[in-house]
Amino acid sequence: MSQHQDQKLDGQPDASRRKFLNTAAFAGLAGAGLSVGLSACKQEQAPAPAQNAPAAAPTAAAGAHKIEVPPGELDTYYSFSSGGHSGDVRIYGLPSGRQLKSIPVFNVDCMSGWGITNESKAIVGTRPDGRLKYITGDTHHVHPSYTDGTYDGKYIFVNDKIHSRLARIRLDTMECDKITDLPNVQGFHGTFPDKRDPVDAAVNHTTRVFCGAEFSIPLPNDGHGLDDTAAYRSLFTCVDAETMQVRWQVLIDGNCDLVATSYDGKLAATNQYNVEMGIHYPEMMAGEWDACLFFNVARIEEAVKAGKVTHIGSSKVPVVDGRKEANADPKTALTCYVPIPKNPHGVNTSPDGKYYACSGKLSPTASLISHEQVLKWFDGELKEAREAVVAEPEIGLGPLHTGFDNKGNAYTTLFLDSQIVKWNLDAAIKSFQGDKTAVPVVDRLDVHYQPGHGFTSMGETKEADGQYFISDNKFSKDRFLPVGPLHPETAQMIDISGDKMVLLADHSVTSEPHDSIVIRRDIIKTRQIYDMNDFPNAVKDPKESGLTREGNKVTIKLTSQAPAYSLPEFRVKKGDEVTIILTNHDKVEDLTHGFAIPKHDINFAVSPQETKSVTFKVDQPGVYWCYCTHFCHALHLEMRSRMIVEA
Numbered sequence: 025m026s027q028h029q030d031q032k033l034d035g036q037p038d039a040s041r042r043k044f045l046n047t048a049a050f051a052g053l054a055g056a057g058l059s060v061g062l063s064a065c066k067q068e069q070a071p072a073p074a075q076n077a078p079a080a081a082p083t084a085a086a087g088a089h090k091i092e093v094p095p096g097e098l099d100t101y102y103s104f105s106s107g108g109h110s111g112d113v114r115i116y117g118l119p120s121g122r123q124l125k126s127i128p129v130f131n132v133d134c135m136s137g138w139g140i141t142n143e144s145k146a147i148v149g150t151r152p153d154g155r156l157k158y159i160t161g162d163t164h165h166v167h168p169s170y171t172d173g174t175y176d177g178k179y180i181f182v183n184d185k186i187h188s189r190l191a192r193i194r195l196d197t198m199e200c201d202k203i204t205d206l207p208n209v210q211g212f213h214g215t216f217p218d219k220r221d222p223v224d225a226a227v228n229h230t231t232r233v234f235c236g237a238e239f240s241i242p243l244p245n246d247g248h249g250l251d252d253t254a255a256y257r258s259l260f261t262c263v264d265a266e267t268m269q270v271r272w273q274v275l276i277d278g279n280c281d282l283v284a285t286s287y288d289g290k291l292a293a294t295n296q297y298n299v300e301m302g303i304h305y306p307e308m309m310a311g312e313w314d315a316c317l318f319f320n321v322a323r324i325e326e327a328v329k330a331g332k333v334t335h336i337g338s339s340k341v342p343v344v345d346g347r348k349e350a351n352a353d354p355k356t357a358l359t360c361y362v363p364i365p366k367n368p369h370g371v372n373t374s375p376d377g378k379y380y381a382c383s384g385k386l387s388p389t390a391s392l393i394s395h396e397q398v399l400k401w402f403d404g405e406l407k408e409a410r411e412a413v414v415a416e417p418e419i420g421l422g423p424l425h426t427g428f429d430n431k432g433n434a435y436t437t438l439f440l441d442s443q444i445v446k447w448n449l450d451a452a453i454k455s456f457q458g459d460k461t462a463v464p465v466v467d468r469l470d471v472h473y474q475p476g477h478g479f480t481s482m483g484e485t486k487e488a489d490g491q492y493f494i495s496d497n498k499f500s501k502d503r504f505l506p507v508g509p510l511h512p513e514t515a516q517m518i519d520i521s522g523d524k525m526v527l528l529a530d531h532s533v534t535s536e537p538h539d540s541i542v543i544r545r546d547i548i549k550t551r552q553i554y555d556m557n558d559f560p561n562a563v564k565d566p567k568e569s570g571l572t573r574e575g576n577k578v579t580i581k582l583t584s585q586a587p588a589y590s591l592p593e594f595r596v597k598k599g600d601e602v603t604i605i606l607t608n609h610d611k612v613e614d615l616t617h618g619f620a621i622p623k624h625d626i627n628f629a630v631s632p633q634e635t636k637s638v639t640f641k642v643d644q645p646g647v648y649w650c651y652c653t654h655f656c657h658a659l660h661l662e663m664r665s666r667m668i669v670e671a
């Protein structure tokens with residue numbers, strides 16, 4: 025491994041700093057006193073760098089691409105990025121790297137009123153007392169819906185690892201419209217929509233979303249078998265992309281991690297780092313081999329249809345048996361376990377649909393699995409599932425995620441090496457077949473520091489265009505002005521259009537994005553103004569404004585038109601449950617109003633022709649100035665209404 029550790033790239037931080045970072049990353053693993061298969065790569069201890077010494081700036085060498093997008097011009101790509109444990113999804117414009125919006129999903133957002141309005145609470149889910157079921161979330165993977173092998177601009181799906189929920193975002197309004205709880209699982213991590221229907225060949229768009237659960241639990245998880253850890257299991261879940269109902273689950277051996285799908289709709293895959301089914305992490309890395317697990321979707325659908333299912337606890341979701349023992353005969357098997365070295369992370373499908381790249385994480389390799397070979401295994405034509413692996417190049421330390429260009433190259437993040445490695449698929453296959461002249465690794469680039477996800481422009485579609493690679497790095501350390509102990513992360517943009525990777529820009533990003541996707545802007549067609557008819561509770565005429573009372577339940581109908589609300593004041597009584605319905609009658613693009621009520625924890629925004637409502641209790645008599653929180657007009661400060669609460 026020494027050849028690339030010794031490699032110096034012009035303008036990169038000095039070698040001792042990089043060594044220090046590398047050594048620190050190793051210390052955590054070495055501290056466990058375990059062999060992690062990396063001993064050949066031990067590094068000398070280098071002195072710690074001087075406190076607060078800035079890292080050398082990366083050279084923004086002249087690439088083919090400029091990142092400046094001057095006023096009057098628009099970015100050429102959208103990038104959608106999971107927010108991590110902030111629970112949101114962010115939208116950036118590329119190549120400028122400017123953040124355009126945060127879409128609240130599993131978090132509460134007081135700017136838009138997500139988690140505050142009745143409409144958003146109904147999507148997120150509430151407890152019997154009306155409070156939100158959860159206010160935390162952890163978004164890792166964002167993946168859009170497909171038509172004909174490329175993005176169709178309809179939806180983006182995103183996971184919540186904490187509470188095992190799948191959310192859907194509409195791409196016309198860029199708002200979450202559905203959230204589904206997955207039963208029987210914990211640690212729902214990887215997710216990917218299918219690209220084509222496996223049963224009906226005429227359906228060439230996304231119909232299912234696959235979800236991998238990382239943690240094994242007692243089934244059902246109702247307090248029985250708490251210490252019977254050998255019986256803990258995890259499941260792979262299929263959700264209907266339109267209804268967002270759970271279609272079926274597969275009981276498996278080992279665990280799921282990331283998820284990928286084939287272009288022909290036939291297979292879904294998940295990498296497994298814990299085939300040991302260990303409970304503590306030394307057990308999870310005890311074996312030299314883990315697996316990439318493939319699901320034969322059509323056979324699973326058939327088994328569900330034939331009623332070859334069980335149910336777990338009170339869950340109505342049909343469960344098929346995908347465990348090894350039950351699937352020993354390839355010709356009828358629902359699942360295929362392809363052995364992959366030590367604790368792999370990430371599985372990504374190449375744009376030509378031929379391969380899956382599964383990164384080693386604790387092995388310095390990436391395994392290239394042939395789609396055709398896996399199908400052959402399911403036809404009973406392979407002796408061993410391992411024969412589906414057609415290349416396994418050594419690419420560096422801590423490989424995690426892989427993106428692809430349109431020229432047959434893969435770009436893998438190396439967490440421990442803090443590098444992006446570019447490797448050629450054909451060369452890797454030839455080298456695996458024994459061709460000594462084939463050199464898989466073609467380029468390396470240092471990133472700062474410790475990359476997690478990496479992805480290319482349009483790289484997860486058959487329209488991969490080989491323009492940009494984004495490295496979402498897990499540490500920023502000394503790259504930005506210090507902001508206290510919680511650091512931002514770094515996202516770096518790399519030009520991959522030439523032979524050599526060229527670093528174009530690096531940006532701070534608020535903690536902690538995991539995965540992102542980069543979509544050509546022509547694919548996204550947004551609505552800039554809502555249709556009032558889409559809201560069943562819309563106050564369509566300002567004349568409908570006013571108060572209606574049923575016992576202590578009061579409804580206030582209100583409209584907004586800059587710079588005024590339709591009611592300058594409204595009177596309620598202490599003890600009332602008040603519902604305010606507000607429709608924004610402004611039709612001008614970008615004319616959003618807010619509505620906040622002091623001491624009642626209410627704030628939300630209504631965009632042109634949109635309706636939102638809130639319900640709350642009033643129990644303190646007094647005068648409360650409701651005011652517009654979103655700058656809308658020269659008389660924005662004057663845009664108010666009085667809530668008068670009588671004793």
Ligand code: K7E
Nearest residue numbers: 164424476477538539
């Ligand atoms: Cu690698 Cu959740 Cu995609 Cu983070 S996972 S890096």
Ligand code: CUA
Nearest residue numbers: 617652654656
């Ligand atoms: Cu309306 Cu500010």
Ligand code: CA
Nearest residue numbers: 297308309367
């Ligand atoms: Ca393992």
